[in-house]
Amino acid sequence: MTGPDVNHMDVIATAGHVDHGKSALVRALTGMEPDRWAEERRRGLTIDLGFAWTTLRSGRRIAVVDVPGHEKFVGNMLAGVGSVPAALLVVAADDGWSAQTAEHVAVLDALGVRHAVLAVTKSDLADPAPVLADVRERLAGTSMGDVPAVAVSAVTGDGVGDLSVALETLLAALPPADPSAPVRLWIDRAFTIKGAGTVVTGTLAAGSVAAGDRFLLGDREVVVRRVQSLGAPVERAAATARVALNLRDVAVEDLSRGDVLLTPAAFRRTQVVDVTLTAEHADRLPAEPVVHIGSASVGARLRPLEGSAVRLRLASALPLRVGDRLLLRDPGSRLVMGADVRDVDPPELRRRGSARRRAADLAAQPSGAAGAAADLARRRIVRADDFAAMGWPVPDGATGHGTWLLAAGLADDLAARVPDVVVRYRRLRPLEPGPPVEVVRRALELPDAELVAAVVRPPLELREGRVVDGEAALPPEVQRAVDAIRARLAADPFAAPEAPDLAAVGLGARELAAAVRSGQLVRIAEGVYLAPGIEEEARRRLTSAEQPFTLSQARQAWGTSRRVAVPLAEWLDARGVTERLPDDTRRLR
Numbered sequence: 411m412t413g414p415d416v417n418h419m420d421v422i423a424t425a426g427h428v429d430h431g432k433s434a435l436v437r438a439l440t441g442m443e444p445d446r447w448a449e450e451r452r453r454g455l456t457i458d459l460g461f462a463w464t465t466l467r468s469g470r471r472i473a474v475v476d477v478p479g480h481e482k483f484v485g486n487m488l489a490g491v492g493s494v495p496a497a498l499l500v501v502a503a504d505d506g507w508s509a510q511t512a513e514h515v516a517v518l519d520a521l522g523v524r525h526a527v528l529a530v531t532k533s534d535l536a537d538p539a540p541v542l543a544d545v546r547e548r549l550a551g552t553s554m555g556d557v558p559a560v561a562v563s564a565v566t567g568d569g570v571g572d573l574s575v576a577l578e579t580l581l582a583a584l585p586p587a588d589p590s591a592p593v594r595l596w597i598d599r600a601f602t603i604k605g606a607g608t609v610v611t612g613t614l615a616a617g618s619v620a621a622g623d624r625f626l627l628g629d630r631e632v633v634v635r636r637v638q639s640l641g642a643p644v645e646r647a648a649a650t651a652r653v654a655l656n657l658r659d660v661a662v663e664d665l666s667r668g669d670v671l672l673t674p675a676a677f678r679r680t681q682v683v684d685v686t687l688t689a690e691h692a693d694r695l696p697a698e699p700v701v702h703i704g705s706a707s708v709g710a711r712l713r714p715l716e717g718s719a720v721r722l723r724l725a726s727a728l729p730l731r732v733g734d735r736l737l738l739r740d741p742g743s744r745l746v747m748g749a750d751v752r753d754v755d756p757p758e759l760r761r762r763g764s765a766r767r768r769a770a771d772l773a774a775q776p777s778g779a780a781g782a783a784a785d786l787a788r789r790r791i792v793r794a795d796d797f798a799a800m801g802w803p804v805p806d807g808a809t810g811h812g813t814w815l816l817a818a819g820l821a822d823d824l825a826a827r828v829p830d831v832v833v834r835y836r837r838l839r840p841l842e843p844g845p846p847v848e849v850v851r852r853a854l855e856l857p858d859a860e861l862v863a864a865v866v867r868p869p870l871e872l873r874e875g876r877v878v879d880g881e882a883a884l885p886p887e888v889q890r891a892v893d894a895i896r897a898r899l900a901a902d903p904f905a906a907p908e909a910p911d912l913a914a915v916g917l918g919a920r921e922l923a924a925a926v927r928s929g930q931l932v933r934i935a936e937g938v939y940l941a942p943g944i945e946e947e948a949r950r951r952l953t954s955a956e957q958p959f960t961l962s963q964a965r966q967a968w969g970t971s972r973r974v975a976v977p978l979a980e981w982l983d984a985r986g987v988t989e990r991l992p993d994d995t996r997r998l999r
Contacts, residue, residue, distance in 0.1 A: 419463075419471045419472070419473055419639070419640070419650060419651045419652070420470065420471070420472045420473070420496070420581040420584065420650060421472075421473045421474075421475065421494045421495070421496075421613050421650050421651070421652055422472060422473075422474055422475070422494060422495075422496045422497065422498050422577070422580075422581070423474075423475040423476075423494045423496070423497050423498070424436065424474060424475070424476050424497070424498045424499075424500055425497050425498070425499050425500070425514040425515070425517070425518060426499055426500035426501055426510075426511060426514060427500075427501070427502070427505070427508045427510035427511045427514070428510060429502075430500050430501060430502040430505060430511075430531060430532075431500060431502055431531035431532055431564055432476060432500045432531075433476055434531070434564035434565075435498075435500060435529060435531055435562065435564050435573075436462050436474050436476050437462075437564065438562075438564040438567065438570050439462075439464060439474065439570060439573065439574070440462040440463060440464035440474060441464065442462035442463065442464070462474050462476065463640045463641075463652070466574050466577065466578055467574060467575075467578070468578055470578060470581060470582075471640065472577065472581065473640060473651070473652040474498070475494055475613065475652070494613050494615075494650075495523075495525060495584055495585075495615070495650065496523070496525040496526060496527075496580060496581065496584060497518050497523050497525070497526040497527075497554075498526070498527050498529060498577075499511075499514070499515065499518070499526055499527070499528050499529070499545075499549075499554075499557070500529050500531055501528065501529075501530055501531070501541055501545050502530070502531050502532045502535075502541075503530050503531065503532045503533045503535060503536040503537065503538040503541050503561065504532050504535040504536040505532075506540075506541045506544065506545075507541070507544055507545055507548060511545075513744055513746075515548070515549065515552060516744075516746050517737065517746055518552070518553070518554065519552040519553045519554070519748070520688065520737050520738075520746045520747055520748035521553075521735055521737055521748060522553050522688065522735050522748055523553055523554060524553055524554060524555070525554075525580055525583065525584055526549075526554040526557050526580070527557065527558050527559070527560065527573070527576045527577060527580050528542070528545055528546065528549065528557045528558070528559040528560070529559075529560055529562050529569075529573055530542050530545070530559065530560070530561045530562065531562055531563070531564060532563065532564075532565075533561040533562060533563045533568065533569060534563040534565055534566050534568065538561035539561075542559050542561060545559070546559055558576045558579065558580065559576075560572045560573045560576050587615065587616055587648075587649035587650045588616050588617070588649065589616075589617060589618045589648035589649055590617070590618075591616035591617045591649070592616070592617055592672070592673035592676030592677065593614070593616070593617035593618070593619055593623075593625065593671060593672065593673045593676075594615070594616070594617075594670060594671075594672055594673070594676075594677060594704070594729060595610075595612045595613075595614055595619070595625075595653070595655075595670060595671040595672075596612050596613070596668070596669075596670050596703075596704025596705040596706060597610045597611070597612050597665060597666075597667060597668070597669045597670065597671065597705060598611060598612050598613075598667055598705040599611040599612075599667070600662050600665035600666070600667075600669075601662060602662045603656075606635075606636070606656050607635070607656060607657070607658070607660075608656070608657050608660045608661065608662045608665065609654050609655065609656050609657070610654070610655050610657060610665060610669075610671070611652070611653065611654045611655075612652075612653060612671075612704075612705070613650070613651070613652055613653075614647060614648075614649045614650065614651045614652075614653050615649055615650060616649045617648075617649055617673065618646055618647060618648040618649065619634060619637055619646065619647055619653060619655065620634070620637060620645060620646035620647075621634055621635060621636055621637055621645070622634065624674065625671040625672055625673065625674070626671070626672045626673075626674050627657075627660070627665075627669060627670075627671055627672075628669070631674065632657050632658065632659075632660055632671070633657070633658045633659075634655050634656070634657060634658070635656040635657065635658045636655075636656040637653060637654075637655055637656075638653065638654040638655075638656075639651050639652060639653050639654070640652065655671070667705045667706075668704075668705050668706035668707060668708075669706075670704065670706065670729060672729055675795055675799065676798070676799055677729035677730075677731065677799050678729065678730075678754060678755070678796060678799040678800060679727035679728060679729050679730075680724075680727055680728065680729075680730055680754045680755065681723060681724045681725075681726070681727045681728075682721065682722070682723050682724070682756060683721070683722050683724070683730055683751055683753065683754050683756065684715070684719065684720075684721050684722075684751075684752050684753040684756040684768070684772060685719070685720055685721075685722060685736060685749035685750060685751055685752055686718045686719050686720075686749065686750050686752055686772060686773075687718040687719075687720065687738075687747055687748070687749050688718075688735075688747065688748035688749065688750060689718075689747060689748070694740075694745055695712055695714060695720070696712065696738070696740035696741075696742070696743075696745070697711065697712055698710065698711055698712065698741075699712055699722075699738040699739060699740055699741075700738070700739045700740075700741050701722060701724060701728075701736055701737070701738055702736065702737040702738075702739060703728060703730070703734060703735075703736050703737070706728060708724050708725050708726050708728060709724075709725040710722045710723060710724045710725060710738075711723045712738075713765070714765075715765045715766070715768055715769035715772070716765065716766045716769035716770070717769055717773065719752075719768070719769035719772045719773065720749070721756065721759070721765075721768075722736075722738075722749075730751050730754045731751065731754065731799075731800060731801030732751055732752060732753065732754060732781070732785075732800055732801035732802055733750070733751060733777070733801050734750075734751040734801070735748055735749070735750055735751075736748070736749040736750075736751060737749070751801075752772050752775060753772070753785070753800075754800050754801070755796075755800060756768070757788075771788075778803070779803055779805050779806065780805075781802070782797075782802040782803050782804070782805040783805035783806070783807070783808075783817075783818060785800075785802060786802070786805055786808060786815065786817045786818075787817045787818070789817070790816070790817050790820055791814055791815070791816050791817070791820070791856065791857055791861065792814070792815055793813050793814060793815070794810060794813060794814065794815040795813065797815050805818065806818070807819065809821045809864065811860070811861060811863070811864035812860050812861075813860075814857075814858065814860070814861055814864075816861075816864065821864050821865055824854050824856075824864075824865040825865040825866070825867045827853075827854060828850060828854070828865055828866060828867070828870060828877065829870065829879075831845060831849070831850055831853045831854070831877075832844050832845060832850075832870060832877055832878075832879060835849060836879075840884075840885045840924075841884075841885070841888070841920050841921065841923070841924040842876075842924070842927070843873070843876055843878040843879075843924065843927040843928055844870075844873075844876045844877045844878035844879060845876060845877055846875055846876050847859050847862045847872070847875055847876065847877065850862050850866075850877050862877065873927075874927075876927075878927070878928075884921075884924055884925065884928055884930070887916060888916070888917070888921045888924060888925070891915040891916045891917050891921065892917070892921075892925045892930050892931065894915050895907055895911075895912070895915065895917065895931070895939070896930065896931075896941055899940060899941040900941070902969070903940065903941060903943075903944060903947050904940070904944075904948075904968045904969060904970035904974055904975075904978070905970065905974075906934070906938045906939055906940055906970075906973075906974045907939070908937070908973075909937055912939070922939060925939075926939075929942060930942070932944055932945075934974070934977050934978055934981050935977030935980075935981065938973070938974055938977050938978070940974075940978075944978075945982070945985065945987060948968060948978065948982060948987070949982075949987055949998065951967045951968055952964060952967055952988070952998055953998065954967065955967045957997045957998065958991055958995035958996055958997040959995060959996060959997070960994075960995055960996075961975060961976065961979055961994075961996075964979055964996070979996065983996070986999055987999065
């Protein structure tokens with residue numbers, strides 16, 4: 411059996427009633443003092459977040475976030491448990507289950523915490539067995555389910571070893587964090603260290619961070635100067651981890667709890683979000699709940715849709731993703747409820763019945779890849795980076811084109827409509843080869859002209875900013891005239907017809923332009939039209955001429971007049987077939 415990764419760390423948060431011995435238990439478990447601030451030690455309360463760490467017997471490293479238990483500091487408690495995957499619930503043997511215990515358990519349940527250990531403390535003062543049985547029974551109906559429990563005394567040390575073993579078992583069952591994921595680090599403390607500057611701390615739930623990394627802090631980009639984890643400098647810290655980051659050129663006065671460091675372009679901030687409540691509270695929904703995620707808390711206005719679906723309009727934007735778990739708290743009562751984020755860019759609700767239909771859509775929306783496919787089908791076309799920032803994976807069958815992502819089958823559906831757009835356009839403008847790209851974009855309601863290339867299929871093609879049919883014929887009378895000219899040029903490729911000859915067969919400026927766009931004639935210069943392939947024929951005939959050659963020698967090789975030879979020579983120069991020398995002679999390149 412292999413030991414734990416020496417670079418791996420687990421993070422667990424304490425929860426429980428004031429004076430039930432959380433901080434004392436953390437001291438007994440880690441040998442460290444989690445209460446960092448003098449005011450906290452003086453009053454005997456954990457007012458703000460503290461954390462300590464230790465290495466368990468197996469070598470597994472564990473960081474313990476010690477959170478407040480006093481009712482006035484529930485906001486701090488939410489900040490402490492919001493970013494960690496597991497909890498250590500502390501209940502005293504001489505006091506048992508209390509209103510504060512119930513409130514903290516309600517928070518853990520609403521957050522969907524599934525991994526927890528129960529520690530019944532002060533077992534030297536009272537028989538822990540009744541409390542163990544009572545609390546485990548109460549927890550059985552929560553997200554934590556059948557919770558392992560240990561009786562412990564921080565004073566005598568009894569049970570501390572058993573608690574370490576229980577934590578080992580719990581932490582081994584935690585799902586692994588993704589160290590390659592984008593970083594969303596909720597800041598729970600910010601302070602200044604003399605000689606270093608501003609330092610922020612938080613729980614790194616996913617991704618990794620190293621010195622020199624750049625993150626978004628609000629609207630500005632910040633640079634990490636140094637990284638510490640568990641009190642020691644590290645080159646790189648990977649999730650899950652407690653980290654302290656020294657930020658360059660950031661004033662501590664500009665920071666507050668709830669600020670967040672983000673991998674650039676990996677998240678989208680939103681103020682309107684559709685969620686589904688994790689339990690029915692239809693009769694008690696607060697109109698203006700406080701929304702918690704990570705260490706952030708913002709006010710919101712709640713609009714019921716139907717059933718468990720609600721829409722939240724946040725007082726300030728948060729970087730949310732589909733699948734996030736929010737905690738909603740009624741500031742006027744002890745009611746807390748969990749809410750799963752279902753859409754961070756929801757559609758507007760304008761028509762009668764739209765809220766009910768939206769709720770039905772959310773109820774039918776699956777999760778994971780199937781949910782991504784359903785959401786992309788609703789949006790049809792979205793920028794790939796935006797879709798990923800919403801929290802969705804790329805679904806099977808989706809079509810990528812440049813920066814865009816198209817729903818499965820949509821490109822084929824749109825491609826089937828393009829020929830009709832081209833036919834209708836040419837019916838109105840028969841001398842034009844096809845509609846401009848912008849016309850096709852508008853007809854298909856595409857968000858960007860770049861996407862037209864994704865839906866043009868043979869025999870249609872993009873040519874000079876238009877969608878053209880490579881096999882489309884000119885109007886019959888124009889085609890007959892072009893055929894007559896082409897027949898003359900087949901016999902003498904350089905005998906460009908003069909203006910009267912063109913006019914005699916009905917080829918005016920518009921008809922000639924259409925013939926050029928269709929690729930049936932080549933415009934050398936004003937009034938000079940030759941057949942396709944003239945470039946290759948001109949080059950072939952010049953290979954037999956002495957190099958370099960004069961214009962007169964070129965005209966003789968081509969067997970044509972000066973009217974044609976002069977513009978043809980300049981046309982070949984422009985196309986890089988020939989090179990004009992200082993003495994006005996030319997040579998083939």
